[in-house]
Amino acid sequence: MQSTHLARTKLWIVAFAIVYWFLSLFTVEYLHRSYLRDYLAEQQQWFSQKLALIRANIEAKVNADILLADSLATILSFNPDVPYSKWTLLAGQLASKGEYIRSISIAPNDVVALVYPLAGNESVMGLDFRETPAQMPAVLEARMSRQITLDGPITLIQGGIGLIARAPVFADPPTNTQYWGVCSIVIDLDRLINSIRDVDLGEGMTLGIRTLLYPDKRGPIFIGQSSDFDNARAVAQVHLLGATWEIALAEPAELRSWGATNVVRLIGYCVTLFIFLSFLMVSNAYRMARLVSLQDVLTGLPNRRFAMSLLNKLIQAPNGRFTVINVDLNYFKQVNDSFGHAAGDAMLKAVAKRMQSVLRNSDMVARLGGDEFLLILPRLTSPADISHVLMKVRHAACEQPLQMADITLNISISMGAARYPEDGQDITELLHVADKAMYEDKQRIKGER
Structure with missing residues (x-):
């Protein structure tokens, strides 16, 4: 989902660059011909x-x-x-x-x-x-x-x-x-x-x-x-x-001076290039600032702000139907306490990558903070489909232990799903339902140990 947004942004930049250079070329050449005509006269x-x-x-x-x-x-x-x-x-x-x-x-x-x-x-x-x-x-x-x-x-x-x-x-x-x-x-x-x-x-x-x-x-x-x-x-x-x-x-x-006959081109294209490079620098700075504000630094996933923005758009869309899945790492605090934050960070990145690998391109994995993730699945509300996704995500995230140097970390996650509009009419209600289901799953897993 985020990659689609970035691709759209790049497309707009490319389109702007093409139009900008076309208009700049036309303007500079027009001014060059006018100057050259007067100069030669x-x-x-x-x-x-x-x-x-x-x-x-x-x-x-x-x-x-x-x-x-x-x-x-x-x-x-x-x-x-x-x-x-x-x-x-x-x-x-x-x-x-x-x-x-x-x-x-x-x-x-x-x-x-x-x-x-x-x-x-x-x-x-x-x-x-x-x-x-x-x-x-x-x-x-x-x-x-x-x-x-x-x-x-x-x-x-x-x-x-x-x-x-x-x-x-x-x-x-x-x-x-x-x-x-x-x-x-x-x-x-x-x-x-x-x-x-x-x-x-x-x-x-x-x-x-x-x-x-x-x-x-x-x-x-x-x-x-x-x-x-x-x-x-x-x-x-x-x-x-x-x-x-x-x-x-x-x-x-x-002996005819190339510079004298092309002075408008020299100045025009230098100014055009300067403006274009300035635009690229500003747009890149804006893109990076926006990326930082919408992206989790550790995992590279969309952050809570991005996820909430997307949920608002999905709710406002006509006939919008989607499912959210709240994902939480089990025993994450013990991993940090026992093996250090580097191990915890490695586990977060591994889980993020594994979950992304089994979802559709239209789906999104966001990190809400700490050890909590949110999956947003547009146009997927069938209980059977949701169960299938839950199974795939759990299998991808937990099947293989995480190998780190001389330690092996087993991964366990808890998940809870909520459908829109069946389980809630707004974001707060949906997340509450998903969080409650995730908590129940966590209690079930603890009871099985």
Whole structure:
């Protein structure tokens, strides 16, 4: 009977634990997703703003250099026959205004005639674009579109890698039907890359840049590597005069802080676990306190309080019928006096265990105190059944003597039964009847000795 109560209590605890962890899991994960959404949005905004500044810086400086080619083309349209002395002065002034200009050249009829500075660019003099397949398509594009084009990154004739801004020159502005030639400004790609890399990207951040040939076709990567685009936290387009680039700001996956993205989970599950463990400790303390208050410490049986509570429930139950049997150990005082309390305790535990072994799971054995026990047998009121139980209990308790070290103790018990509702309408009356029957049994046993 008591084991059923404990099993029911454990079932409630397990059910509570399942519901608690389910609700906690749902709550923590919901809060985690909300936090993660806001955190990632904030991070995305930071990366986008950072990349926007880089893009604006590139567009401003590179476009400023490219526009110098357009300025030179305008000057040449009105004065194509520039003397070398004036060319050197003009090109020098234009170069001083640029950020990344490596060289400036003009090519009447698509053949390079003048270049500034000459030192280091001698190999460019006399270059015929019509015989240079790597550069002629860009020259033709500038001529046909009548606009500035940006070619590159390409390998330069004079060595190195660069970008070439080309502006077509027409001798009849503004109709622009008489093609004169082309002027070119070479942008030093190494200087451009170094200036971009000098920007404080943030710890572990990398930058990738590639040309964008068409909206759905990417060109070669000339700054960074493909992983910069694979791990990109923000991507933007750089719109230059004559070309479009795609830039990506990347953060390697291994640098992303696990703790920063899972802080709600860490705190939430720690708090959840703390609350759950606290509940277990409190419930266990309550269970132990209740167990102590309802259980006999020596035998582990339900005590008088538990037995009285169960009897009240059985009486209040509709159509409740049951039998109580009062059990008392005979000659128990002599055992304590002759062999000590350890022997008496051993006898009490042995009798309790033996009686439990022959009863049903629905029956209960309680220790009322001293050497007195009470058996509660629900739904058993037949005199024949009661006699059978009395016989089984007496046989189980007394058949085998109790062996203790070098002594042997014979066990004798007295029993008295009372039925509800036949023998009494309340607990006091029932126990009185059972106690009276037990006393009569005790007198009978004494008379037989």
